[in-house]
Every structure is written in C-alpha cells, then in structure tokens.
Amino acid sequence: xxxxxxxxxxxxxxxxxxxxxxxxxxxxxxxxxxxxxxxxxxxxxxxxxxxxxxxxxxxxxxxxxxxxxxxxxxxxxxxxxxxxxxxxxxxxxxxxxxxxxxxxxxxxxxxxxxxxxxxxxxxxxxxxxxxxxxxxxxxxxxxxxxxxxxxxxxxxxxxxxxxxxxxxxxxxxxxxxxxxxxxxxxxxxxxxxxxxxxxxxxxxxxxxxxxxxxxxxxxxxxxxxxxxxxxxxxxxxxxxxxxxxxxxxxxxxxxxxxxxxxxxxxxxxxxxxxxxxxxxxxxxxxxxxxxxxxxxxxxxxxxxxxxxxxxxxxxxxxxxxxxxxxxxxxxxxxxxxxxxxxxxxxxxxxxxxxxxxxxxxxxxxxxxxxxxxxxxxxxxxxxxxxxxxxxxxxxxxxxxxxxxxxxxxxxxxxxxxxxxxxxxxxxxxxxxxxxxxxxxxxxxxxxxxxxxxxxxxxxxxxxxxxxxxxxxxxxxxxxxxxxxxxxxxxxxxxxxxxxxxxxxxxxxxxxxxxxxxxxxxxxxxxxxxxx
Amino acid sequence: xxxxxxxxxxxxxxxxxxxxxxxxxxxxxxxxxxxxxxxxxxxxxxxxxxxxxxxxxxxxxxxxxxxxxxxxxxxxxxxxxxxxxxxxxxxxxxxxxxxxxxxxxxxxxxxxxxxxxxxxxxxxxxxxxxxxxxxxxxxxxxxxxxxxxxxxxxxxxxxxxxxxxxxxxxxxxxxxxxxxxxxxxxxx
Numbered sequence: 001x002x003x004x005x006x007x008x009x010x011x012x013x014x015x016x017x018x019x020x021x022x023x024x025x026x027x028x029x030x031x032x033x034x035x036x037x038x039x040x041x042x043x044x045x046x047x048x049x050x051x052x053x054x055x056x057x058x059x060x061x062x063x064x065x066x067x068x069x070x071x072x073x074x075x076x077x078x079x080x081x082x083x084x085x086x087x088x089x090x091x092x093x094x095x096x097x098x099x100x101x102x103x104x105x106x107x108x109x110x111x112x113x114x115x116x117x118x119x120x121x122x123x124x125x126x127x128x129x130x131x132x133x134x135x136x137x138x139x140x141x142x143x144x145x146x147x148x149x150x151x152x153x154x155x156x157x158x159x160x161x162x163x164x165x166x167x168x169x170x171x172x173x174x175x176x177x178x179x180x181x182x183x184x185x186x187x188x189x190x191x192x193x194x195x196x197x198x199x200x201x202x203x204x205x206x207x208x209x210x211x212x213x214x215x216x217x218x219x220x221x222x223x224x225x226x227x228x229x230x231x232x233x234x235x236x237x238x239x240x241x242x243x244x245x246x247x248x249x250x251x252x253x254x255x256x257x258x259x260x261x262x263x264x265x266x267x268x269x270x271x272x273x274x275x276x277x278x279x280x281x282x283x284x285x286x287x288x289x290x291x292x293x294x295x296x297x298x299x300x301x302x303x304x305x306x307x308x309x310x311x312x313x314x315x316x317x318x319x320x321x322x323x324x325x326x327x328x329x330x331x332x333x334x335x336x337x338x339x340x341x342x343x344x345x346x347x348x349x350x351x352x353x354x355x356x357x358x359x360x361x362x363x364x365x366x367x368x369x370x371x372x373x374x375x376x377x378x379x380x381x382x383x384x385x386x387x388x389x390x391x392x393x394x395x396x397x398x399x400x401x402x403x404x405x406x407x408x409x410x411x412x413x414x415x416x417x418x419x420x421x422x423x424x425x426x427x428x429x430x431x432x433x434x435x436x437x438x439x440x441x442x443x444x445x446x447x448x449x450x451x452x453x454x455x456x457x458x459x460x461x462x463x464x465x466x467x468x469x470x471x472x473x474x475x476x477x478x479x480x481x482x483x484x485x486x487x488x489x490x491x492x493x494x495x496x497x498x499x500x501x502x503x504x505x506x507x508x509x510x511x512x513x514x515x516x517x518x519x520x521x522x523x524x525x526x527x528x529x530x531x
Numbered sequence: 532x533x534x535x536x537x538x539x540x541x542x543x544x545x546x547x548x549x550x551x552x553x554x555x556x557x558x559x560x561x562x563x564x565x566x567x568x569x570x571x572x573x574x575x576x577x578x579x580x581x582x583x584x585x586x587x588x589x590x591x592x593x594x595x596x597x598x599x600x601x602x603x604x605x606x607x608x609x610x611x612x613x614x615x616x617x618x619x620x621x622x623x624x625x626x627x628x629x630x631x632x633x634x635x636x637x638x639x640x641x642x643x644x645x646x647x648x649x650x651x652x653x654x655x656x657x658x659x660x661x662x663x664x665x666x667x668x669x670x671x672x673x674x675x676x677x678x679x680x681x682x683x684x685x686x687x688x689x690x691x692x693x694x695x696x697x698x699x700x701x702x703x704x705x706x707x708x709x710x711x712x713x714x715x716x717x718x719x
Contacts, residue, residue: 029652055648055675117656118668280648530667 002302004494005471008362009335009523010290011060011308013050017042017299018306020144020199020272021287022049023083023093026280028117031057033287034066035308036080042299047077049095053118053528056331057285057311061528066122073097073105073128080199081106082274084148084156084178084215089114092178093122094158096143097129103139105129106160108178118528131173134183137162142171144199147276148178149215151245159188161197161228168194168228168260170202172248184248188226194260195232199272202226202250203284205240205316205324212284212314214277218245223316225324226250228259229272236265236273236288238324240316254322263323267452268434268475268484269293275314286312286326290472293436293446293487307472309485317481320455326480328467336364337519347504347511349374350393352402352409357517360404360498363468364518367401368461369417372510386433386451390414395508398433402501403468406493413439413488414503415475417462430456432464432477432484439488446487454482469520470494576604580711582704589705601716605669606661608709612676613654615705619698620646626694635694642683642695649679657709666716673710680706 012018017038025032030053037050049067054060067078074097081095093109107128112121133142141162148156155174158181162171169190173181188202204213204222213222224243229236239259241252252258265273266288273288288309292299299305310328317323340357347353357363390398400416402409413436420429434450454477456462465476475484493499504511577586589611590604623646627639657672680703687695 029648029656115659117652528668529671530665 002298002489005302005489006304007307007469007472009058009332009520009525010310010469010472011052011525012304012306013037014062014527015042015303016040016305017044018050018289018308019044019047019291020080020289021274021308022080022095024274024276024285024287025083025085025091026276026278027085027091027119030055030117030119031278032083032119033060033308035289037065039065042303042305043296047079049078051120052525056334057329058331058334059523060525062526063118063120063528066120067095067109067124069097071097071124071128072100073107074124075100076102079104080144080272080274082145082147083276085279091119092148094130094145094148094178096145099129101139104133104142106131106142106145125179127179130179131160131181134171136164137171141196146200146202147215148175149202151216151248157184157248159200159202161200163196164190166195167192168197168230170197170200170226170228174248186247186249188248189250189252189259191258191260194228194230194237196230197228197260198231199229199236199274200227201274202243203275203277204243205284205314207316208318210315211282212277214279218243223253224250225314226252226259227265227273230260234271236271237261238263238265240322240324257322264452265324265326266483266485267432268450268486269446270309270485283329284314285329286314288312288485290485290487293448294442294489295444298444298489309474310467312480312483319457320481323455323481326483327476328465328474332364332467332520335520335523337521339516339518342513342515342517344370344512344514345502346372347399347502347513349504349507349509351504353502355500355502355515355517357500357519359496359519360500361468361470361495362520362522363403363466363500364520365401365403365466365468365500366463366516367466368463368514369399370461370512371396371419372512374508374510384420384429384431386418386431386435386449389435389437389449390416390433390503390505392418393505393507394418395506396420396428397431397506399504399506399509399511400433400464400502401466402499402503403466403473404439404488404490404493405499405501406490406497407499408492409501411438411440411490411493412501413473413486415464415466415473415484416503417464417477428456430454430462432475432482434473434475434484434486436486436488439486440490442489442491445489450484450486452477452482452484454478467520468500572599572604576601576712576715577708579715580708582708585701585704586708589708601712602661602664605709605712605716606658608705608712609654609658609661609669609673612702612705612709613650613658615698615702616646616654617650619695619702620650622698623695630694638686639694641686642699645679645683649676653679661713661716666713670710670713670717673706673713676706677703677710 019036022034034049051063051066052060077098079096108125170188172184175181227238239252290307312326397418398416402412405412418431432454467474573590660669
C-alpha cells in the first residue's frame with residue numbers, strides 16, 4: 001500500500017517503525033548504524049536496536065537486531081545511546097534503558113566478538129545499570145548518553161541530557177572504566193526555558209583545518225559544538241562555543257544564540273540527530289531521523305514509518321564563523337546515472353519553466369541563481385521571511401524550483417529563496433524556504449512552510465543543492481549553511497508522473513538559473529547475504 | 532584523503548622491483564608439485580573459472596596441505612590476491628611519489644584509496660570468512676573487491692593505461708577466479 005512513498009536510497013528498514021539513530025561507528029572496514037526499532041508494528045513501541053552495515057554509508061545491508069529489551073534494566077525499552085572506540089581497539093556502547101519501574105538508567109554493552117567485523121552479537125554488562133538518575137534529577141529526565149571523550153587527566157567524559165524545571169541542561173560524568181562514574185560539580189551547560197534536552201551531542205570542530213575531529217581533540221584551533229534535541233518543540237538546535245576541560249563546562253560564542261534559542265541543525269522535519277567521527281576518512285558525520293508527517297493510520301496501512309537522512313559531513317563554516325556546514329557524504333555520488341545541465345535559464349516574473357530531465361523522483365540537483373533587476377521597476381519592497389508559502393510574492397521573491405510536481409501543477413513542492421528589501425547598506429536578508437502546502441492533494445498529511453534565514457556573503461551566488469527521493473526532500477542552501485528536510489506524500493506526482501520546474505514568483509526581478517541535475521540510482525538496501 | 536607514501540625509491544630501484552615481482556606471485560618456500568590426485572582437483576576447479584591458465588599456474592606453483600579441498604583452494608587464491616594487491620598498492624604509492632603529472636597523481640591517489648580498504652579489510656575478511664565456513668560473507672567480500680578494482684580501472688583508459696600496466700588487470704582476473712571458486716563453495 002502507498003508503495004510510491006518508499007525511498008530508493010535513504011536508509012529505512014524493510015518494515016515497521018524506526019526512530020533515533022544510535023551508536024554510529026566505523027570499524028574494521030564497515031560503517032555501522034543502529035536505530036530505535038519496533039519489530040512488531042509501524043508505530044513506536046517494543047523498542048530494540050536495529051542494526052545495519054555498509055562499506056560506503058549508502059549501500060546498507062540489514063543485520064539481525066543487536067539489542068533487545070530482555071533484562072530488568074531495559075525491559076521497557078532499549079533506548080538511544082552512543083559508541084566509544086577505545087584506543088586499545090575495544091568498543092564501548094552506552095545506552096539508556098527504561099527499567100521495569102520506568103526509570104531511565106544508563107547501561108553498558110560491548111561486542112561479543114571483536115574479530116567479527118559485522119559486530120553481530122552484543123553482550124550487556126552483568127552489573128547494569130552503570131548510572132542511575134542522580135539526586136535532583138527526575139527518573140524520566142535522564143537519557144541518551146553521548147560518545148565519550150578523554151581529558152588530559154586520562155579520564156573519559158560522557159554527557160547526558162536532562163532538565164530541572166524548565167531549564168534544559170546536560171550532566172557530565174567522568175570515568176576510567178565505563179563502570180564507575182563520578183558526577184561533575186557543574187553542568188556542561190544549561191539554558192533556561194528550553195525544557196528537556198534529548199539526544200545531546202557534543203563534539204569538536206576544526207576552526208581552520210579541512211577535516212573532522214575525533215571527539216577527544218581539544219586545543220586553540222578547535223571550537224566545540226553543543227547540540228540538543230528539544231523535547232518540547234521536537235527541534236534539533238546547536239550552538240558553537242568553547243569547552244573548558246578544567247571544569248567540564250562549555251560556553252557559547254554568542255549567548256543570544258545559545259543552545260535551544262538560536263540556530264537549528266535542520267529547519268524542517270528532523271530530530272534526534274547524532275554525529276560520529278569517521279576515522280577512515282577523517283570526517284565528522286551527522287545522522288538525523290526523519291519522521292513521517294502523514295497519519296498514523298497511513299503508517300499502519302503501509303506497514304512502515306520513518307527514514308534516516310543521507311549522512312552529512314559537518315564542518316565549521318570558516319566564512320561566517322557562526323555556522324556549521326552540512327553536506328551529503330560524497331559517496332552519494334556513486335548513485336549518479338545520467339546528468340542534465342541548464343545554463344542561465346531566464347525566468348521572468350510570475351512564470352514557471354519545465355526542466356526536461358525524464359523521471360523526477362530520484363534526483364541530485366545543484367542550482368545557482370542570479371538576479372536581474374528590471375529597470376522599469378526600481379527597487380521594490382520585499383517580504384521578510386517565507387510568508388505563507390510560494391504564492392506569497394513580493395518584489396524580490398520567491399524564486400527557486402518546484403520538486404515532486406505533476407504536469408498540471410496540481411501538486412508541487414517549492415524550494416526557494418525569498419529576499420527582503422535592500423536596506424540602506426545595500427544588504428539583503430535571504431530566506432530559504434520549503435513549502436509543503438501544495439505538496440499533496442491528500443487531506444491527512446502535514447502541509448507546513450519550513451522557514452530559515454541563510455547568511456549570504458557578498459562574493460557568493462545564491463545556491464542550493466536538493467536531494468529528491470520519492471517522499472523525502474533534503475535541501476541545502478549556500479553549501480549547507482542552512483538545511484531543510486521535508487516529507488511529501490503526493491498522490492499524482494508519483495513515479496513517471498513527477499516533474500521538476502523552475503519558477504519565479506517575484507514581481508520586480510528576472511531570475512537566471514544554472515542547474516546541474518543527476519538521476520540517482522537506487523541503493524538496493526537489502527538484508528546481508530548470509531549463507 | 533591522499534596518503535603520501537614513506538618509501539623513497541629511485542627510478543632504478545623501481546625497475547628492479549618491477550623485474551623481481553613477476554605474476555603469479557610465488558611463495559618463498561620450494562614448490563611442491565601436486566600429487567596425482569591433487570592435480571585432478573586443480574584441473575577440475577580451474578576449468579570452472581573464467582581464467583583456467585592463470586588459475587592452474589597458481590595452484591600448481593603453491594604448496595597445499597596434504598588433503599587439499601575446495602575451501603583450501605579458495606583460501607590460497609584469496610591470500611594470493613592479497614599478496615598481489617598489497618604489492619600493487621606499494622607500487623601505486625611509489626608512482627605517486629615519483630610523478631610530477633598532477634592529473635596522473637590524482638588518478639593514482641584515487642586508486643590507492645580503492646586498494647587500501649581492499650588490502651586492509653576486504654581481502655583479509657574474505658579469507659577469515661572462508662576459514663570459518665562463512666561462504667556467503669566471503670562471496671560478498673569478493674564482489675566488493677571487484678568493485679574497488681573496477682573503480683580503479685575506470686580511472687585509466689587508453690594511452691594513460693601505462694602506469695599500472697598489467698597489474699590492475701591481473702588482480703582483477705585473480706578476483707574473478709576466486710569469485711568463481713567461492714561460488715562453487717556456496718553451491719555446497
């Protein structure tokens with residue numbers, strides 16, 4: 001049922017429910033991903049750790065379930081957690097267990113056999129849990145331990161999200177053996193009014209270098225990113241700042257854009273993200289869970305729910321110095337089939353231009369836009385923001401592409417820029433938007449306008465990269481400075497009927513668009529070919 | 532990410548290395564000729580591979596355990612590929628170091644990135660899998676190996692085929708042979 005919604009190259013299990021990505025790691029030639037998985041139904045429940053491996057983070061092979069809720073300390077759910085690779089080659093997995101009494105505790109697990117490159121079997125530490133909620137922390141406010149990092153005192157640190165009243169915060173524990181822990185005197189950080197911090201992530205980024213960094217790296221050329229998934233709003237936020245290992249605290253570079261009140265990792269349908277350090281290619285890689293935005297009834301009907309994004313590399317944006325840059329891993333290029341190029345296509349105000357590229361459900365689109373002010377119009381006023389969608393027009397926008405559209409444009413998903421009026425110092429504020437309001441004629445799906453502001457530097461053209469895969473669209477602006485993930489559920493614009501268009505709904509400008517578009521192959525994600 | 536090799540070799544040394552490394556790779560122990568019964572087995576197996584001569588020359592120039600079987604033969608072949616691939620990787624790294632042609636250097640670096648996982652993980656895991664009787668896993672590893680080698684192959688076409696010469700081609704043929712042998716194992 002509803003099979004046209006299944007994606008071709010995004011990770012999803014064959015059936016049933018998935019949520020948070022867990023314990024990603026690279027080991028012995030294989031990338032591993034674990035994930036919150038319900039083996040029995042397409043809604044959340046009976047949570048286990050699903051498991052899959054890949055050589056290239058694109059072509060995944062399903063493996064048997066890695067962890068099941070079979071002991072009192074996780075009988076009500078094997079919840080999220082992270083992997084730490086120790087210098088001696090061992091692997092430590094810390095995860096949250098929901099106990100028989102519905103108390104959130106942290107448990108330790110490790111591979112049964114390190115010489116098995118597939119890490120099929122896992123052993124739980126005999127004396128779990130290793131951590132229980134400390135005094136002052138509620139039994140339901142203590143979950144999602146991070147990858148550990150080691151300090152100059154040879155002690156490992158782990159941080160765990162929590163809250164006190166409405167203040168979101170992250171606790172720090174120090175350990176030498178992952179069995180005995182001491183709670184730090186200070187929170188890593190806390191931000192009032194942000195509520196419970198789920199899936200906290202904490203990692204260093206290189207200020208000047210080209211690569212990702214191992215979690216334990218620190219120094220003058222390094223900044224630290226603190227990220228939290230806010231339970232109250234279901235949004236992933238991050239902030240860049242400085243880590244003080246002396247007392248295990250972190251402060252943001254800009255307190256006005258602190259964790260939970262500033263930048264979002266993704267401005268669309270996106271949650272519970274987690275990074276890991278890929279030591280093979282020296283990159284920091286980000287996983288993110290993309291929930292369905294259709295109805296639960298539909299999910300049960302079709303027998304599956306949720307996707308993971310294409311993994312993204314994460315780098316410090318050296319140009320703005322206030323953002324991270326996310327970009328699909330280069331291995332997605334291996335899916336490329338035929339390509340189409342369009343040079344400087346002029347799109348006049350209020351017009352739509354079809355792009356003749358054949359099937360339009362599996363695409364990698366690179367687009368650049370130039371603005372041509374129409375002499376007759378002078379300098380008009382633009383809107384600030386994405387408005388109520390792409391129909392909301394003004395002098396300087398919106399303009400962009402229409403993805404997963406049908407010929408009649410009865411269904412379409414605009415991905416676009418909208419510029420505000422030119423201020424006295426001739427700068428523009430640029431909004432980057434994805435408009436789901438006309439994405440489907442079905443009445444029971446979410447139809448939001450996802451909005452973001454994206455810094456555009458004076459020497460930069462407006463550019464976007466868009467991955468289209470049947471019912472998911474991942475849109476990257478200005479090299480990944482701002483990202484929006486979105487789910488769409490067309491009823492007409494499916495399979496061979498889906499099309500791609502350019503559009504310009506601004507009133508006072510022409511658009512000149514240059515595009516390079518690839519058809520992408522399926523990743524043929526399937527069970528591991530055991531004997 | 533490019534790996535800069537540590538070895539410093541002069542052109543002359545290169546020639547010597549080239550000359551001394553002939554295909555097929557032979558182990559340093561004295562070869563033990565196949566016994567009458569074994570000879571039949573080698574023949575039987577090699578006939579079912581796409582490169583009979585290559586297969587046959589390897590099996591006949593390498594000593595085997597007293598009771599050779601299909602599994603032992605598969606293992607021998609995979610270890611042979613590993614030795615050849617390691618050798619080819621060193622050769623690629625040497626070429627990278629000694630060339631000033633930027634385009635060639637980039638193509639070679641790409642090949643090195645294909646050969647490194649091959650030598651570090653894929654082939655050793657294939658060998659382990661065969662030893663443990665996990666022939667499905669072994670077969671999967673071998674098809675991965677083929678992908679990596681093909682991906683290196685694609686970087687060189689026509690005139691610029693010169694640098695790697697026959698090496699990549701030989702490794703590819705060896706992998707094709709191993710793949711055929713492992714398929715025989717899977718058939719049981």
